[in-house]
Amino acid sequence: MRWREICGAGFAIVLCALASGARAQNPYGIGHPATAAEIAGWNIDIGRDGSNLPKGSGSVGHGRDVYAQQCASCHGDKGEGGLGDRLAGGQGTIGTPKPIRTVGSYWPYAPTLFDYIRRAMPQNAPQSLSDEDVYAVSAYILNLNGLVGADATLDAKSLAAIKMPNRDRFVGDARPDVGK
Template identity: 55%
Template structure:
């Protein structure tokens, strides 16, 4: 019988200590303020959208200053994903997935831009500028007119062209339906 290496013994000791530790030994509960800073998700129905508003015209300026270097002029031709065009291409041999052809909810676009853009400085756009960029992108895709101004009331009302293109897995539908029926029972 051979003795385990010191590295293996150290790993086993660390694992044993980790398993025996309680949550309190690893940190503290987050404060309401800390939770508020991270709780920025926006749901498809618009829950979570902040106050603010933004126009297509302002969005064009914000896009030029923060987005065009990666996504190209008018959302096409840059080094990053194409954002405009592709309408009717999803069923083809060469689908073009853009904001207008692929995304199912305008609110999801807002959530993504707010949380992840602009690269490499995510979460630096104001809520007003995020609404404006979203308005501009939706206009580039022919979804809203050039004089549109979006806010937390108007954004969820936008029906994206591919809204019905996403079908949940049967497993999700089963889980969702069972949760709804158990929640409605007295």
């Protein structure tokens, strides 16, 4: 039996035990089953194709202002890096001995930028930016990388339509027992 099948069988046994009432007994007297509202609050993932992007929009100009207030202290005034990662530049370096991995040189899908900013930034207050602010900061960072114009306004449709420079350079894992 392969390791994946063994793990799958073990997982199924654990699920059956939980379903049979072991969880319902709650021997420690803490916690509660998650409500639909609690689950919805965490179910904010964005697909690489832009699926699940929220309504709203944001401009490069508004993004410049939000970035200056919320992002520049870590990522530098123009995305050059500092305490936080470098966000701009590096195009053409991925295949070199010293690649510079930035949003514009490395990331394969633009919607993942929105997803990451909304989930994790700013680091001291994740999930504190409005969807409009996240669209705007995404637009500004993409503008710093030369991927949208200074007058761009992004929404779900336009963000999903951006083809990132490194999109076609990622390859799948060819090993037969991985990723299936």
